[in-house]
Amino acid sequence: MKRIVYRELEGNVGVYGLILLMGAFVLAGAGSFYYMEHFGHIVTGMNNQIVWGLPHVFAIFLIVAASGALNVASIGSVFGKTAYKPMARMSGLLAVALLLGGLSVLVLDLGRPDRLIVAMTSYNFKSIFAWNILLYNGFMVIVGVYLYLQMERNVPKALLKSVGLFAFIWRLLLTTGTGSIFGWLIAREAYDSALMAPMFIAMSLSFGLAIFILVALTVNGLTNRPFGGALLARFGKLLAIFAAVVLYFTLAQHLTSLYATEHHTYERFILLDGGIYTQLFWFGHILIGNIAPIFLLLHPTMGKKRPAIVLSALMIIAGGFAQVYVIVIGGQAFPLMLFPGYEVQSSLMDGQIGQYAPSLPELMLGLGGVAIAIALTIVGMKVFKIVPKSLADSAVDPHHSAAK
Numbered sequence: 001m002k003r004i005v006y007r008e009l010e011g012n013v014g015v016y017g018l019i020l021l022m023g024a025f026v027l028a029g030a031g032s033f034y035y036m037e038h039f040g041h042i043v044t045g046m047n048n049q050i051v052w053g054l055p056h057v058f059a060i061f062l063i064v065a066a067s068g069a070l071n072v073a074s075i076g077s078v079f080g081k082t083a084y085k086p087m088a089r090m091s092g093l094l095a096v097a098l099l100l101g102g103l104s105v106l107v108l109d110l111g112r113p114d115r116l117i118v119a120m121t122s123y124n125f126k127s128i129f130a131w132n133i134l135l136y137n138g139f140m141v142i143v144g145v146y147l148y149l150q151m152e153r154n155v156p157k158a159l160l161k162s163v164g165l166f167a168f169i170w171r172l173l174l175t176t177g178t179g180s181i182f183g184w185l186i187a188r189e190a191y192d193s194a195l196m197a198p199m200f201i202a203m204s205l206s207f208g209l210a211i212f213i214l215v216a217l218t219v220n221g222l223t224n225r226p227f228g229g230a231l232l233a234r235f236g237k238l239l240a241i242f243a244a245v246v247l248y249f250t251l252a253q254h255l256t257s258l259y260a261t262e263h264h265t266y267e268r269f270i271l272l273d274g275g276i277y278t279q280l281f282w283f284g285h286i287l288i289g290n291i292a293p294i295f296l297l298l299h300p301t302m303g304k305k306r307p308a309i310v311l312s313a314l315m316i317i318a319g320g321f322a323q324v325y326v327i328v329i330g331g332q333a334f335p336l337m338l339f340p341g342y343e344v345q346s347s348l349m350d351g352q353i354g355q356y357a358p359s360l361p362e363l364m365l366g367l368g369g370v371a372i373a374i375a376l377t378i379v380g381m382k383v384f385k386i387v388p389k390s391l392a393d394s395a396v397d398p399h400h401s402a403a404k
Contacts, residue, residue, distance in 0.1 A: 009381035014222040029368015032361035049354035055109035058366030062102030068208020070095035077164035101373030190331030199249035206242040228393030240297035277330035289319010
């Protein structure tokens with residue numbers, strides 16, 4: 001394999017245009033935060049039943065994807081796959097940027113972001129939310145050190161591999177913690193499942209790799225850097241495997257719930273009678289987010305073509321948003337079972353399906369978090385030597401020339 005040369009991202013019309021576009025979305029998100037902060041959450045679609053709205057969907061998606069985006073670096077340094085090593089720096093930078101984007105939305109959607117200081121100084125170690133604060137901060141520090149060691153010269157390979165392994169284990173803990181937020185909420189029928197943690201790990205692998213593929217192709221396209229077809233096809237096969245794992249855990253989760261009589265009402269709500277949530281589950285998550293991309297990526301001819309891989313990545317991201325929306329919003333919309341076996345009715349809408357319609361400020365705040373992640377990635381690539389000069393097959397794969 002040729003020696004990989006890293007360069008800062010060159011400034012051109014496309015790069016500066018992308019930065020300006022992301023800046024506009026960041027400003028729109030800041031304006032939405034101010035509007036919601038000034039008038040209160042009454043201007044959003046959230047209410048006493050749906051307290052986690054669309055911004056939380058964006059935040060959780062970005063946080064989960066951040067863990068998966070680091071997987072490319074882990075495959076190269078921890079598992080020794082040579083072809084992935086040149087993209088390790090890009091992988092680490094994108095992981096930190098996605099996490100910061102997701103946390104920005106999360107903090108700004110609290111209603112009182114200044115209260116975060118209390119959470120940071122007074123830890124309740126019985127709360128999974130407190131655990132996640134440590135996991136998120138630890139992830140950024142560990143990946144930051146991992147990035148520094150990759151860019152520093154004369155670093156022992158054993159040290160780099162050890163730090164990479166530690167980062168890999170930490171990202172598994174991070175995603176387990178995020179999934180456990182839902183899995184340990186036993187009061188909600190939609191969340192009470194030990195399968196939430198492994199399913200979130202599978203989701204992170206799929207979402208993170210899909211985003212990485214799109215970012216890598218966009219960056220290389222804007223700067224006219226080559227991206228090998230064989231390398232991209234390898235990414236496509238890996239993405240298909242991750243999507244299949246997500247589909248497996250989704251099936252396992254719902255079959256487990258269907259086996260327990262107490263969850264039959266909720267399963268009927270999501271799978272048959274849930275309206276928008278049922279549609280998002282079957283058409284968004286299952287069909288668009290998993291079955292269609294798996295078929296495209298594993299097709300003997302289409303699976304090797306760049307447009308099919310890009311389309312599959314886009315569908316997995318869209319299906320991922322649908323899946324997180326069903327989990328977060330659909331899980332809250334289904335009424336709490338305060339007294340199992342009895343029907344509860346009151347003026348407080350007990351026992352009724354929660355109504356929720358996302359508002360424009362919520363959407364713009366969520367898109368602002370996405371823009372923060374993309375802007376941080378692009379700026380980081382311009383400041384540091386992150387992007388390989390070439391990702392051609394002959395440059396990253398030592399067996400490519402021999403195969404030819």
